[in-house]
Amino acid sequence: MKFTVQRSVLLEALNITGKAVNTNSIIPILSSILFKITGNECEVCASNQEVFLSKKIEVISDTDISIALPALRLTGLIKELPDQPLQFDVDEKSVTIKASSGKYVIPYEDGEHFPVFNIKDTPVSFTMNGQELLNGVDKSLFAASIDISHSLCGVAMDISEGEVSFTGCNSFILSTVTSFIENTTVRKTIIPIKTATILNGLTINGDVEISVYKNNISLNVGNGITIHCILSENKYPDYKGIIPTDGDKLMVVNRLQLLASLKRITQFSDNIISLVTLKITNSNLVVSSNNDTLGESGHEELEVVYDNEPIDININSKLFIQCLQHMEYDNVYMILSDKKRAIVFKSEEFGIEKTKNVMLTMPVTI
Numbered sequence: 323m324k325f326t327v328q329r330s331v332l333l334e335a336l337n338i339t340g341k342a343v344n345t346n347s348i349i350p351i352l353s354s355i356l357f358k359i360t361g362n363e364c365e366v367c368a369s370n371q372e373v374f375l376s377k378k379i380e381v382i383s384d385t386d387i388s389i390a391l392p393a394l395r396l397t398g399l400i401k402e403l404p405d406q407p408l409q410f411d412v413d414e415k416s417v418t419i420k421a422s423s424g425k426y427v428i429p430y431e432d433g434e435h436f437p438v439f440n441i442k443d444t445p446v447s448f449t450m451n452g453q454e455l456l457n458g459v460d461k462s463l464f465a466a467s468i469d470i471s472h473s474l475c476g477v478a479m480d481i482s483e484g485e486v487s488f489t490g491c492n493s494f495i496l497s498t499v500t501s502f503i504e505n506t507t508v509r510k511t512i513i514p515i516k517t518a519t520i521l522n523g524l525t526i527n528g529d530v531e532i533s534v535y536k537n538n539i540s541l542n543v544g545n546g547i548t549i550h551c552i553l554s555e556n557k558y559p560d561y562k563g564i565i566p567t568d569g570d571k572l573m574v575v576n577r578l579q580l581l582a583s584l585k586r587i588t589q590f591s592d593n594i595i596s597l598v599t600l601k602i603t604n605s606n607l608v609v610s611s612n613n614d615t616l617g618e619s620g621h622e623e624l625e626v627v628y629d630n631e632p633i634d635i636n637i638n639s640k641l642f643i644q645c646l647q648h649m650e651y652d653n654v655y656m657i658l659s660d661k662k663r664a665i666v667f668k669s670e671e672f673g674i675e676k677t678k679n680v681m682l683t684m685p686v687t688i
Contacts, residue, residue: 344370388433452526458488466490
């Protein structure tokens with residue numbers, strides 16, 4: 323048995339599917355990558371029992387084959403070879419890879435022992451733009467809790483009639499992104515951190531076909547790439563209930579100017595909580611901090627749009643910076659209530675374009 327594949331095509335597939343390989347698994351075959359060849363099509367697949375990631379590539383094969391090769395050994399070899407057609411000769415116990423530089427023998431396992439991703443129930447299916455999917459995952463993943471014992475661990479995906487929302491939340495930050503889709507079914511679920519991280523690292527062009535099952539989700543992201551994952555069994559809290567709706571103070575500020583100012587002033591803050599004070603008056607924002615222990619301080623002023631009573635707010639500047647870095651637009655709308663309640667961020671495109679992004683962070687009370 324033998325098959326031939328172009329080195330560049332194989333390496334791309336290994337780099338993509340390798341994101342799901344579990345090199346520390348107690349199940350040895352999970353440290354391998356499955357090659358399932360039917361005709362001249364090969365499905366390259368990896369799994370860590372939570373995420374199943376596959377990519378289909380073209381090969382030239384003389385028979386159907388299903389084998390699992392060790393991921394690290396194979397990927398390490400293919401990376402160091404120049405681009406060329408590679409011939410894989412499969413015997414009873416090993417594979418001989420023939421290249422212009424020589425030949426390399428690697429033992430394999432029977433692909434029939436590789437875990438299978440089984441789905442039995444009927445899904446909620448919809449299609450959304452790939453860039454909007456990546457935008458939703460990126461702008462919610464940074465705020466998601468990484469504590470696997472916590473119900474906030476993962477990215478919440480709320481599907482409702484005509485829209486889908488991605489939300490990340492921890493004890494300090496909340497970020498939610500809503501995109502409009504063609505859908506009439508309601509479903510709520512949590513995408514695990516590992517799956518969201520893999521998604522966030524992909525390049526997606528075109529639309530993505532998403533199918534949400536009771537306990538699983540499948541994403542066909544194009545270019546022969548499919549992701550299946552087991553969903554979290556946790557129930558995500560009602561995050562919408564903690565977003566203030568009665569804020570009566572609105573400040574509009576240039577995002578990049580505020581971001582740059584905070585990065586400078588943060589250097590003069592306490593390293594533990596990165597305390598920075600925002601003093602907002604009519605059309606003026608003072609960003610300041612001081613470290614009494616070292617006798618250091620920083621003070622800057624920015625022009626803003628604000629027409630309300632003066633207010634001073636203490637913030638954790640590192641959390642503020644995280645929020646601002648995950649926004650894309652020139653201006654940020656900050657909705658305030660008082661110095662003890664959550665600060666809500668909205669991008670200038672809120673309510674205008676196809677995607678809505680809302681973030682909040684809590685002030686520091688001292």
